[in-house]
Amino acid sequence: MAHDFEWIRPEPHGIHVVPADCWIDPSEPVTRALVTHGHADHARGGHGRTVATPETLAIMKLRYATSDGAAPVGYGETIRLPGGVDATFVPAGHVLGSAQILLEHAGERVIVTGDYKRCPDPTCPPFEVTPCDVFITEATFGLPVFCHPPIETEIGKLLDRLTAHPERCVLVGAYALGKAQRVIAELRRAGHDRPIYLHGALERMCRLYEDWGVDLGELRLVSDAKKEDMRGQIVVCPPSALNDRWSRRLPDPITAMASGWMRVRQRARQRNVELPLVISDHADWGELTRTVEEVNPHETWITHGREEALLRWHQLHQRRARALALVGYEDEDD
């Protein structure tokens, strides 16, 4: 067979690039890791050497308080790994610093997407379609029911609700890395120029985004604010704080959640969400299938998510695909 791809092996704890003896997004400490982006399930601490974009390394330093073994690689830059493997970091459009990793060896090209999306995001450069033989993709929202509406519609819903209840506040649950900053940046883009109040757990990541040039406008901490000041304002917190006692300090909050799962009513109900906002940093079904068509790989490997449906789509379109069944990637909070 012409394409064997023996040199790249999906193992339960990550993707092993055999000749270079390095791992992509490993879930256990290894000697050499290539990391696609800063979310905790992809970027774990404790590796000997960590190759990633400077933004991702900055996020990891913030999280793990160490930058030992950090090896920055900018977008579009290629580095030579041992064993004759070249690695290039290509924008993935997921969060600040997120990259697809293009691996080239013996004339074969493999892309590991990490997580990605195709719609525009003011906090990171857009996904670039790059030709390859094997396309290793995520499938977090790999079901045809998932169709993320334009973000303007969802931001509009949020602002409408705020206007309708000037005596209350809208509490938006948003993943601490990426989603929170994107929601804030989009609110600014929609002309919302009032202060936005933050749960303490979001502060450092927002500051980091600002250091990397993302303008988030005036941010204040809930812990420094009086209840009265937050009436008619937007408060952003991590999803775990939505139904926490923490929110008792807020003026009669309307509970919102920014997540691709909000497309399904019962998912919103499980979270006790009153205002579901379908905002995701992952590709929806249409984006996933369009991306495969555009990249047009020889075969697709699926790392995590709803892989059965995406496999079925490949079968229906006479495309080669397999599911890798990697462990440890979580998607519940997107």
Place this chain on the structure above:
Amino acid sequence: MEEFAALIDALVYTRSRNEKLQLIADYLQATPDPDRGWALAALTGELDFPAVKASTIRNLMHERVDPVLWTLSRDFVGDTAETASLLWPAGESPPDPPSVSEAVEALTAMTRRSVLAELPALLDRLDASGRFALLKLATGAMRIGISARLAKIAFAQAFDVGVEEVEEYWHGLAPPYRALFAWAAEGAPPPDTGSLPLFRPFMLAHPLDDTIVDLEDYVAEWKWDGIRVQLVRVGGEQGETRLYSRSGDDISGTFPEFLDALPMDAVLDGELLVRGVHQGGEKGGAASFNALQQRLGRKTVSKAMLTEFPAFIRLYDVMILEDDDLRDLPWTQRRARLEALMARLPEDRFDLSPVVDAEHFDHLAEIRAGARDDAIEGLMLKRKDSPYIAGRKTGLWYKWKRDPLLVDCVLMYAQRGSGKRSSFYSDYTFGCWDGDPDAGADLLPVGKAYFGFTDEELRKIDRYVRNHTVNRFGPVRETDRSLVFEVAFDSVHASKRHKSGLAMRFPRIHRIRWDKPAHEADRIDALRALVRD
């Protein structure tokens, strides 16, 4: 339809009962007839369009979406109508939503033959929320956490009328309830229901829990393990008799033996049971619930069924007798009227639920602990001066159920739930060992349960199932048989449903034994010893 769809969405996302009531009340006030009547019928589950079933929606979708992708989507979303509303291909033209009455008329006119062409035409005129609302309305299963009772309370609140009056008139009227709205909203005279055999809301009991009552003030009665029914006759000799279940469903057709059983006009409250041999009770008494189950849910009843499982009503109370509404009288007086009435009722169809004599509360606890009759579910405690009041009023009636039986079982299969639990593995099939597990015995399924645990525990079990899966069959996962549940149940019976030959009644997860090794779970023999058929 947009306003109705917005109402449904708002109800889905609203947690507080008061806000839900307010949303429905606002809608009923703001919407004209007959739309609001149809909407109310949809919320109370009173609409039925024979041409539109869940299978109709599935067939429609199979013409438009790959069946495998449909099934995967349906399993994830947990609701057929919602999945279809999300997957329906977007039309070329902008939405042109029909009114609720227009939709209802169109749905009523559909036949099994025409539905596959006509329902798509309606769906094409709606956006995703509208499609969801339409499909929910069309299939008659809203499942959005609104009970019929809540909708009626909202109606009463919207027009400032009494909810008990609404309940009474309700059963005599059909959607879109014009007479009901005319009465409540426009001050017209109340709907004339005097000649109809109407359902009256039941008086219900609170669990006793740790309460101790004084038997000076309360009387004890057995709580029988059948189904609570209300038998109503109006209109004299030529009148009509109806049998209602606890929820107010008319089940007269399932139990035709009562159609001529009442020699006078009356409204009686009792427990429907079937006769049979049972342990510890008197001959000709009540059989276990398992026997009654043979009779439930049947649309037609064979002669053999009537002979083999003859039904009777064990009477608890009399609400109306001839022209007297007795509901305001204290229990003692109603009881006296009921006891006097027994002589006029046919013995094969009625008996009297006896009062349990106990000197004091501890004595009663002993009696409860010693009750051997399989048709007894526990005790009822009723305040002697309590009037018959619809609903569950604190301090008047208590139920004191028998302690459940317990057995340790091993989780074998888990299935994703529906509704609020869609995407969670929340339905569990568990088994017991058919011998010594260390000597190679196997697990045999003995039951299925999907409640008894908290939301927090559900998340933990869900994670456990995902990490201990050995096999997947669609929405079902087979686990590695390592987790032990302490399962509580009311009784166990011989059954062909499970390979073990046993079936539990009311099984629920009592405790999750994270600590207990699977081989220490109970054996089938232990469970079989509890069978009392």
